[in-house]
Amino acid sequence: MTTAILCIDAAYGPARAAAAAAVIHSWDAENVGQILVRRFDSQPEEYEPGAFYKRELPLLLPVISDFDDPIRTIVIDGYVWLGTDGPPGLGGHLFASLASRIPVIGVAKTRYGNDTWSIPIHRPGSKRPLFVTSAGIEKEEAAECINRMHGDHRVPTILALVDRAARSGLM
Numbered sequence: 686m687t688t689a690i691l692c693i694d695a696a697y698g699p700a701r702a703a704a705a706a707a708v709i710h711s712w713d714a715e716n717v718g719q720i721l722v723r724r725f726d727s728q729p730e731e732y733e734p735g736a737f738y739k740r741e742l743p744l745l746l747p748v749i750s751d752f753d754d755p756i757r758t759i760v761i762d763g764y765v766w767l768g769t770d771g772p773p774g775l776g777g778h779l780f781a782s783l784a785s786r787i788p789v790i791g792v793a794k795t796r797y798g799n800d801t802w803s804i805p806i807h808r809p810g811s812k813r814p815l816f817v818t819s820a821g822i823e824k825e826e827a828a829e830c831i832n833r834m835h836g837d838h839r840v841p842t843i844l845a846l847v848d849r850a851a852r853s854g855l856m
Contacts (some may be wrong), residue, residue, distance in 0.1 A: 688757035689718070692843050695744045695762075696851040702729040703854025704744040707847045708752065712833040717843060722854040723748050737763060738778040746782060758788045758822065758830070762848065765791035765818040769802045773820075780820035788821030792831055792844060804828040811839030 693706040702725045707717040723744075730740040741763070749759070765776030773781065776791040783789075793803070793816040805814035806828050819827035834841030840848075 689752065689754045690714075690758045690760065691749065691752065691756050692760045692847045693745050693748060693762075694844075694847045694851045695741045696848075696855055697729045697740075698855040700728055701726050701855060702744055703851050704741075704748045705847050705850035705854060706745075706748045706752070707843055707850070708754065709843055712830045713835055715835045715842065717846065719752075720847070720850055721748055721751055722850050723751070724854045738773070738775040741775050742778055742782065745779060749783075756787050758790060759783075760790045760792060760831070760844065762793070762844065763791050764793050764797050764800075764803070764816070765789055765820050766802060767797060774818070776818065777820055785821060788827075789819065790822065790827040790830065791818040792816070793818075794840065806832055808832065808839050808841070809837050813839060815839065 689708045691706050691708055695704045705722045708719040710718055733739055761776050764774035767774045776789040780789045796816055803816035803818045804824050805816055807814050817828040817831055818824060836842035
């Protein structure tokens with residue numbers, strides 16, 4: 686049994702939400718080994734600044750538990766930490782929910798506040814950076830992993846795919 690890198694994302698509609706997860710087995714994978722989409726026919730939690738995890742964590746945890754292969758790393762859309770010494774963001778709460786056993790890498794498309802703690806990376810095809818944070822793996826190593834991901838655009842191919850899959854789960 687091989688270990689998996691799990692890329693996960695969530696999407697929201699007015700009366701429902703969806704979460705998607707894509708499995709890859711190497712950082713430079715062009716295609717997914719498996720993709721799961723789970724739809725939730727209930728109103729998602731209201732957005733609360735600085736508490737994004739309250740809205741997304743209940744969607745992501747059930748999708749993560751659907752996978753049988755051992756998960757080596759999880760990549761989320763968002764921040765792991767919301768400051769140099771905390772507090773935890775979505776990724777930090779996810780890391781804690783998984784008993785700190787599975788490393789979590791956060792990839793944010795938008796800078797959070799006055800962020801000085803993430804590693805900004807510039808991928809091919811974009812002048813705007815992605816902001817990488819992590820738990821359970823050094824952030825420099827996490828940034829290198831995201832840089833190695835397949836794609837000629839700012840957002841790696843697999844992360845864009847899982848974003849589309851989550852949004853399609855709303856229909």
